[in-house]
Amino acid sequence: MSASRRQAFQFKSIIQKAASEVDVELKGGDKIILSNGAELHFLGTSAATAQSYTGNFYFDEFFWVSRFAELRKVAGAMATLSGLRRTYFSTPSTETHEAYAYWNGDRWNEKKATHKRQRFSVDWKTLHNGLICPDRTWRQIVTLEDVVNHGWKHTDIDEIRDENTEDEFRNLYMCEFVREGESAFNLNILIGCGVDGYDDWKDWKPFAPRPMGNRPVWIGYDANGSSGNGDSGAVSVVVPPAVPGGRFRTVETRRVQGLEFEEQARVIEEFTCRYNVEHIGIDVTGGNGEAVYQIVKRFFPAAIPYTFTLSSKRSLVLKMLQIMRAGRWEYDRAERELVAAFNAVRKVKTPGGFITYETDRARGISHGDLAWATMLAVINEPIGGEGENERFTVMEF
Incomplete structure (x- = not known):
């Protein structure tokens, strides 16, 4: 089980590729049947489908799904029989996520008498070699440094450090x-906006030539400073609500790091061929955004340039916060990088005492780019414009 079926199918693809390397062809849609009769099922986080099977249960990225306690109760029942395993694995999100109480033992201890409670040590020093904890569950922490120290030679850890903030x-x-408290966007609210696109978006066909058919979409493009390997940036495709006050859906994102501005403009042009594009908002503040805009407006004259200022960035963030609080934004849960991008946006105070929002972009860091690209699409419905029948297509900052 993965956060979305789209992500579960990525696991299926990896398994099929590994099998093909030993000349074994694995076929199947939602399930694969092995030569010994064993079945592999690939599920999203739908409680309705999560209780239909019996077998070993693997839950991917459980720290990044909403309603974890409910899913654990329903899906975990698949491995009730003796000898079956339940395996949970994930990168961490926040300590306020409901899965954290299971990780640190609080959920196990809460209904026990005080004298029967036991302390769970869940730091790296205790768990890097793995340990069976008081709840009879094996816990282990494996970091990138652990992997490199054990002989993994395919990752340059210094390069990874340089590309990310601390x-x-x-x-x-x-x-x-x-x-918590460092990001402009609450991580638990971000996680709660995620859905399983395969189940919840009946009009979304991600692998089709026209993923949304003729449904109108809005596109945002965020430019970023030179990375030393071509310029970097991001594109986000958002389906606007069909009715006033309806929901926005981020249906596709793409980072364009390492591409020169002509190639980045070409990526945007490809999106105009795959989608029925109504609006393109382009950041022309930094990097090669202005050059990208000049090319884009040749094939999409209605493209709108946005210059980031203290007030304009504040408007972008406040609009996004508004639709999140109203439950008006959704993304497919496979878009983990999109969540990380929003979490990278920080609320800061300028030397003059003004509040604005920034992403740490030192040394070519661009991990907020997908968030800004999404906001540049969403802002086509201005703050206060959610009840209007007529869409606004121009907003000056």
Whole structure:
């Protein structure tokens, strides 16, 4: 089980590729039947489908799904029989996520008498070699440094450190939980906006030539400073609500790091061929955004340039917070990088005392780019415009 079926199918693809290397062809859609009769089922986090099978249960990225306690209760029942295993694995999210109480033993201890409670030590020093804890569950923490120290030679850890902020590196690669209060966007609210696109978006066909058919979409493009390997940036495709006050859906994102501005513009043009594009918002503040805009407006004259200022960034973030609080934004849970991008947006105070929002982009870091690209699409419905029948297509900052 993965956060979404789209992500579960990525696991299926990896398994099929590994089998093909030993000349074994595995076929199947939602399930694969092996030569010995064993079945592999690939599920999203739908409680309705999660209780239909019996077997060993593997739950991927459980720290990044909403309603974890409910899913654990329903899906975990698949491995009730003796000899079956339940395996949970994930990168960490936040200590306020409901899965954390299971990880640190609080959920196990809460209904026990005080004298029967036992302490769970869940730090790296205790768990890097693995340990059976008081609840009879094996816990282990494996960091990128652990893997490299055990002989993995295919990752340059110094390069990874250089490409990420210290907080991002600790969270993504050193298994440390995100500290609340540092991001402009609450991580639990972000996680709660995720859905299983395969089940919930009946009009979404991600592998079709036209994923949304003729349904209108809005596109946002965020430029970023030179990375030393071509310029980097991001594109986000958002389906606007069909009715006033309806929901936005981020249906596709793409990072374009390492591409020169002509190639980045070509990526945007490809999106206009795959989708019925109504709006393209382009950040022209930094990097090669202005050059990308000049090319894009040749094939999409209605493209709108946005110059980031203190007030404009504040408007973008406040609009996004508004639709999140109203339950008006959704993304497929496979878009983990999108969540990380929003979590990288920080609320800061300028030397003059003004509040604005920034992403740490030192040394070419661009991990907030997908968030800004999404906001540049969503802002086509201005703050306060959610009840209007007529869509706004121009907003000056």
